[in-house]
Amino acid sequence: MAGEAIVLEDVSKVFRVRRRAGRFRRVSEQVRAVDGISFRVARGEVVGYIGPNGAGKSTTIKMLTGILTPSAGRLRVAGIDPARDRTRLARRIGVVFGQRTTLWWDLPLRDSYGLVRRLYRVERRRFEENLERCVELLDLGALLEVPVRQLSLGQRMRGDIAAALLHDPEVLYLDEPTIGLDVISKSKVRTFLRDLNVERGTTVLLTTHDLTDIEQLCSRVMVIDQGRLMYDGAPAELREVGESERTLVVDLAAEAPPIEVEGARTVRVEGPRQWxxxxxxxxxxxxxxxxxxxxxxxxxxxxxxxxxxxxxRMYAQGGEEPQARGAATGRSGVG
Incomplete structure (x- = not known):
């Protein structure tokens, strides 16, 4: 356990929901949001955890933070059972949700950070050192006196990331940290996270819909869908497994027949623009x-x-091959 920040062994989460079955009748059904997932994340590793909406990503994160209790299986974060000792775990993890802020809406950033210090009982000198570093690297200096409600989405996201790191967490969960950000803000966030991992060895579990986040930050990516782990391996190999394609959008000086060029195929033509x-x-x-x-x-x-x-595309060629390839890396522990 000394070398592992996160351990999941055959973890499942089942919800019981009631559905309408006629005008006056309701029936109770079980929904398996997470279905026997196993994986291990080493300390200092940056891992992407991706999948479509409803795949089970958020349920997994909630179990890792102690918000939800697994229905079955074993789970440890920094050697702690999240569901049994959520308060102690909270001091060792940081969480950033792209769609929801953890900052106080009506307070300036500086006051929000002061409340974070008291909440986590961070020693003042340590807090000031961490705040100074986050402010410098995330370019927050001009925003410290601005109420959170007046910040743009990109500014608030950088503010949330700083707040999650003021108590020096060992493990950082990032849920869509670059969603809705402009190119410059995305670059700042990615650079900061890379530096954080290199300098402090912070373990990062990242959920995102942006493959560029995965490619620039993660050495490993896991794909979950319908509650099951489909793939666990290198980001570059994920593209090969999924046989994915990029698209080059070309604007010509004038309309022309579909471009014929080695290594690509024209899939769409609209006037002088071709895909x-x-x-x-x-x-x-x-x-x-x-x-x-x-x-x-x-x-x-x-x-x-x-x-x-x-x-x-992974589904189109069968779900077994990606999972088998991930297991072959020796990291997923899928059984």
């Missing part, structure tokens, strides 16, 4: 060079596949 699909594992640079040599370009952009597309 070309190519394997996500391939580099876009040679493709761009070949198109530019043969056609007058006005503009171009690159679109990454979303996670739902990757998972859909």
């Amino acid at each position: 070309l699909a190519f394997p996500a594992s391939a580099s876009a640079a040679p493709l761009v060079a070949r198109i530019a040599a043969a056609h007058p370009l006005v503009d171009l952009s690159l679109r990454e596949p979303d996670i739902e597309q990757v998972i859909a």
Whole structure:
């Protein structure tokens, strides 16, 4: 256990729900939100935990924080059973929910952070050192006196990340930390998280719908769907397993027939704009060079596949292969 921050062994969570079955009758049914998941996360590891809406991600995070109790299986975070000792665990973890703030809506950021210090009983010197570091790296200096309700989404997200780190958590759960952020804010958040992991060895479990977050931050990614672990391995291999494609959007100087170029296929044409699909594992640079040599370009952009597309392709070729490949890494513990 000394080298492991998170351990799940055959963990399940079943909810009992009541559904209407006729005009005056209701029936009780069981919904298995998490279905026998097993995995281990080493201390200092940054892991992506992804899947479509309703896959079981949030239920897993709630069990890891002690909000929910597993219906079956064994679960430990920093050596602690979250459901049995939630208060002690709270001092060793940090949580950021992209859609919900943990800050006080009517207070300036500085006052919110002061309340966080008291809540976690952080020693003043340690608190001030952590706050100074977060303010500098997340560019929060000009925002400390601004009430939370007046912050933009990107500013509030950076403020929430700082609040989650003021007590030096060993494990950090991030739920959609870059959702709705502009390019600059996303870059700041990603850089900060990389530096945090390198400098302090903080273990990070990240849920996101942005594959770029996974590729830039995570050395490992797990895919969950319908409560089951489908894949556990390297982000680059996930693209290969899902046979995903990226899309190059090309704006030509004038309308032209569909572009024919090695390594890609034209999937859509609207006037001078054309969409070309190519394997996500391939580099876009040679493709761009070949198109530019043969056609007058006005503009171009690159679109990454979303996670739902990757998972859909994994399903299309059968769910067993991805899980088997993940288990072969020796990290998932799927049994």
